[in-house]
Amino acid sequence: MTCTDFLAQLTDYFDGQISPELLEEVREHTSSCHHCEVVLDTTSKTISVYRDNEIYEVSPEFRDRLHLAIMAKCTAAK
Numbered sequence: 001m002t003c004t005d006f007l008a009q010l011t012d013y014f015d016g017q018i019s020p021e022l023l024e025e026v027r028e029h030t031s032s033c034h035h036c037e038v039v040l041d042t043t044s045k046t047i048s049v050y051r052d053n054e055i056y057e058v059s060p061e062f063r064d065r066l067h068l069a070i071m072a073k074c075t076a077a078k
């Protein structure tokens with residue numbers, strides 16, 4: 001799994017609609033990719049805050065911003 005693949009699965013992951021196989025790949029990726037691990041951690045915290053306030057929604061804009069941020073970091077790391 002690449003960072004791009006990871007990001008593509010991110011909303012499904014948080015929607016709980018990810019398959020066990022993909023979930024395993026996500027975990028493998030985040031254990032070897034610090035940037036994506038941080039994104040996963042930050043996003044889950046953000047979402048739990050939103051859920052508590054019952055305004056949880058991962059908008060396409062939010063996902064795009066995440067995508068740009070992580071890709072910039074991953075590119076800079078190489």
Ligand SMILES: [Zn+2]
Pocket residue numbers: 002003006029033035036074
């Ligand atoms: Zn990554």
